[in-house]
Amino acid sequence: MSDAVSPAAESRIKPKAYMAMVATVAAIAGGLYGYDTGIISGALPQIAQDFELNHRAQELVTAAILLGAVIGALSSTRMSATLGRRLTIVIVAGIYCIGVVAAAVSPNVWxxxxxxxxxxxxVGGSTQIVPTYIAELAPPEKRGRLVTYFNVSIGVGILLAAIVGVAGQNLFTWRWMIGVALVPSLVLLFGMTKMPRSPRWLVEQAQPKKASHELAKVRDTSKEVREEIADIQEVVEKKEEDSVTGWRAMRQPWLRPALIAGLGVAAFTQLSGIEMMIYYTPTFLKDAGFGASAALWSALGVAITYLVMTVIGKLIVDKVGRRTLSLVMIPGAVVALLVLGAVLHFNLAGEAQGWWVVACLIVFMIFNAGGIQVVGWLTGSEIYPLAIRDQATGAHAAMLWGSNLLLTGTALTMTKWLGVGGAMWVYAGLNALGWLFIFFLVPETGGRSLEDIERSLKAGTFRPR
Known part of the structure; x- marks a missing residue:
């Protein structure tokens, strides 16, 4: 193969365009995550009426997907290590299809x-494997932009769920609202069968020639392929020299900085309050005096803001850096939550309170969705060394979903104890803690190869400053 020829070129698809296509197809899983978790807010009133559900039963139906996500995130680690990233995504897509159809035709609440x-x-399996799959194929200088296709896809899913929740109330039954997700599930299932396999996984399986062939589809020259494969082989050989691997390897001291930084970012990505805002925005707005229809339309505006800011974050994350983007954006989210808490607790805005609430929610979404939400999934895809990547990315996704479950499961209780305003101050404090955590414990990973990040961990130079 000459320096200017690759399999992608032979098929008349330029490597950069082919890599973007790979990231787009794989990221459909993010759209399914966003839609399947978000659609319940619009479908739940109909479900509650059909099955005569009380408040507690509605909470259990809503939370079931979050519990399943924790289980899926941890369970998929063995699949991705044994079967490979691509095949695992295909299996996850098949489970999406089964789950969507089963939910849409469910005869009872159980x-x-x-x-x-x-x-x-x-959902949990896809969040564990898709960012890792994209990161292992992407060139270092564009890894952030490509992995965050997943974040953008989540935003698209949330927005579509909000649109269906607003426009579909009088057009569709809840069964159709849920069942329509079968279409993108099938696209993901069949689309992934045509995508390349992870070259890093193939090298681990002692298949360097196949790894070179797959990597050549998304690199411009054979020189790049040779150098990158050699770099991967060097790391894999050192991994094979270690007597401890898998979950036990996560206890090794040299891995601790990556685990602390990665799992901490995962926790604060959800503890910042983003999912709580998405799930409960209509409730907050109704409490602020909005009618049901106006509350739903305002929630749609919040969903649009989430998507727009995720796209902006995707475009700038490689230039600005993961750490810098988080540190710049989190203070804006803190201020928005402090003001929102004051408006709600002290009734500062009088008759204009509803619009102040909407403004604060949108400002919060601007700074949160454009900052730590962009970084949360991306960090998990690139910070963990090859020796523990499957297990650590599973733990990362489980931390995200576990934190989500904790936050969502306590939101209504916290608002009952402290009032909605008091709860906003608690979330503002959690955002401030997240800023301090990133400042002191999270190094920059942008623009560095996965192998370079691993080498800095082993050398003890993986530090924030």
Missing amino acids: CLGLSRLVLGFA
């Missing part, structure tokens, strides 16, 4: 809850 648990398994 079947619906079980179906959403299955959907959660797919």
